[in-house]
Amino acid sequence: MRHTIRFKYTMILIGVVASVIVASWIVINLCLEPYYMQSKQRTLIQSHNQLESQLFSDGTVTDETKMYLRRIKENYNIEIFLWDSSQNVLYSSSNADALKNGNDPLSYILGRQQTVQLLKSTDEYQINKTYDSNLEAxxxxxxxxxxGGSFSIMRVPLQSIEETVNLVNRFxxxxxxxxxxxxxxxxxFLTKNMTAPILRLSSLADRMARLDFTAKYEGGDDNEIGILGQNMNHMSEQLEKTILELKTANLELKRDIEQKTKIDEMRQEFLSNVSHELKTPIALVQGYAEGLxxxxxxxxxxxxxxxxxxxxxxxxxxxxxxxLLTLNQIEAGREQISMEHFDLISMIEGVLNSYRILIEQKEAQVELHSPESLYIWADEYMAExxxxxxxxxxxxxxxGERKISITVERRDTKARIYVKNTGKPIPEEDxxxxxxKFYKVDKARTREYGGSGIGLSIVRAVMESHxxxxxxxxxxxxxxxxxxxxCG
Incomplete structure (x- = not known):
């Protein structure tokens, strides 16, 4: 969990929020009071300049000037005391009985206030931070x-800024x-939304690693993650196509290898069978020839x-x-199939006539059950x-009963020929x-009648070629x- 992107992003965002909170607290505590002091100084200087323009050269205070001074008191909470050159009170925004009774204004100021800090001083005014011992403020x-010699004292309480800072800090x-x-x-939630597409891409990559290319990124984002998802979809398609081609090539290679192995085995088996089949007759021929x-x-x-x-x-x-030559030509495709339309029944009767002497020697009873004629499409030589x-x-x-039954049936578009003989059944495993080629169920009997084990291989090759x-x-x-x- 601690190493996930979501956890890291969450910690980063929490850190940013915490940093902003701490930074704002520091700014409030360090900068709010100086800013307030500067603002009050600007207000006092502006009030001084405005009062300078309101006073006549003889120091006379008009009703308009008094109205202005009251607005300053109401708007900026500034206490204003104004005297003429003879130290007579021209205007007071608060209870100034001590001044009206003829007290020296400087004594009044010095008696109640103590200068804590000189803030600014010019030829026209001086701004101080003072402490009023009576008001304890x-x-x-x-x-x-x-x-014209008139002078004034303007002051604004600073207690409000301290209260404001404390209140702001609590708030x-x-x-x-x-x-x-x-x-x-x-x-x-933001990191969840940010990491959800990444998790989907991770799942997609995992499925791709397990060769599951059915998974696709379905996000519709137009940002970098959406582009990455589309590229992964494209990569998945290309990988699927490439792997399919590789599998196809691998299967073909496997088939080629199997075919080559099969051909080699067939070649070895063929040579072994041919040498075995020829060994006995060659030995007989050699033996009898040497005897002669x-x-x-x-x-x-x-x-x-x-x-x-x-x-x-x-x-x-x-x-x-x-x-062997006939079988080899058919299997290799060198024996061209010449399709002809001929009478199957006539061809079967011709084969039976050619075997007539052998049938008599075997004392076989041959029966042919067929229609009078049935035309088929095939290579007549191969079919024969x-x-x-x-x-x-x-x-x-x-x-057994020594019967051979040949039955010809028409089944839709096919002509089926059965050749049945009475005798022992073929073992199921054979x-x-x-x-x-060269496979013989009863090798002794096959040798007796001179069989080679190739006839049925020729049948298979002919029928598969058709x-x-x-x-x-x-x-x-x-x-x-x-x-x-x-026969259609």
Whole structure:
């Protein structure tokens, strides 16, 4: 609290008010009496000059002069005694019986008064501060001489100035207390109004430090604080914009790093899978070729079997390389999609005809449930690759009743194809991974029919390049793969 701006401003304002009160008390006590004395001197001198102009050269006092002298008495509380050159009383503003009885005026003055201080003296008058022992009071007294020999005494009591100073001091105490109270209250509210915008700016800066840029300074002041608030609003907007750009750049960089990491992992995985997939057929080809070269068997039938194995393994490697090239071209976007409008049913029947021999060898029962024709929009070659991989996959995993059911349905603007085969379901933990390259649920069985684990990866790449849906479902008696194409 002691270190807050509000507390410091309040103390400063209280100090200023206290300083003004003390300074005014000092000025009153030191300057009021001298100022009063100077003012009375000027009044006496002015009265002397006016009386000089009122008197005739023979010292005669007219009614007009007496009227003037009474006004001086009433207005300035000045006692006036006027004598002629023969010391006869011409005018007295108070009881002057002692003078009327023929007493010497100088004796009268000296008998009652004692000069305390000479204030001013000229050829025409002398001003003294005197003490009247009878009245026990101080006076400012002027002894003046005029043309024609007349002279006067003018005096004004000084008791009033002392009373005035004492009264002013007492009144000043009450005023000071009131002003001090009002000053403290005013200082408190004034500093509150002064520091409130600063506190709002402090809160705004704190929220900005916590990256909360929704806070804005809403003060409408046109002073320096208002300008600072507007600048902070502008700074907040710029910081928000800059941080947003940095976050965007950071996300892009993070995605690039993740993509690079993913590519590196895919490259390593690809090399590992390719080397693994090629290791067995190459070893077989090498082994049988070395056997033929070394003449392990002279039996023509055995030699032919060796050659058949070599040819079969070479065909498998060739097929895998072709699929890898196809998949790579589709994923890299180098395989241009040529959209065509063709009959899906005719294309499916053509795929089944190409698999006719294999279907007979597998003793499979194939059923096609579809309309007579259904035209779709797709790349015909890629769409055929999808159907071919689905049918081939179904034949390779056929079991149980050994049935394959191909169903084609139209759903609004989409044509959905189901390829279902009876057999074992896919384990739930493997369903999300069967679309990955080289992933095999049953590696022994895949090796048995010469699968490479690339077919379903080609399906995913084709369907995603067409922005169409695809997937797999475990059913009660088998597995059903599906895909969709636009037919609107």
């Amino acid at each position: 101080y006076y400012m007294e002027m002894f003046s001489t005029y043309t 000043h105490i009450y005023i000071a207390l009131g002003v001090a109270f009002i000053g403290i209250v005013a200082a408190w 070269k070394e003449g392990i068997s002279d039996d023509p039938e055995s030699m032919e079997w060796y050659c058949d194995v070599i040819i079969d393994e070479a065909a498998k490697m060739n097929n895998m390389v072709k699929k 690759e999808v159907i071919r991989n689905y049918v081939g996959n179904a034949l390779n995993h056929l079991d 369903i999300g991974r069967i679309w990955d 922005n169409c849906g695809y997937g797999v479902e475990n059913q009660e008696d088998g597995v059903a793969f599906f895909c969709e194409f636009d």
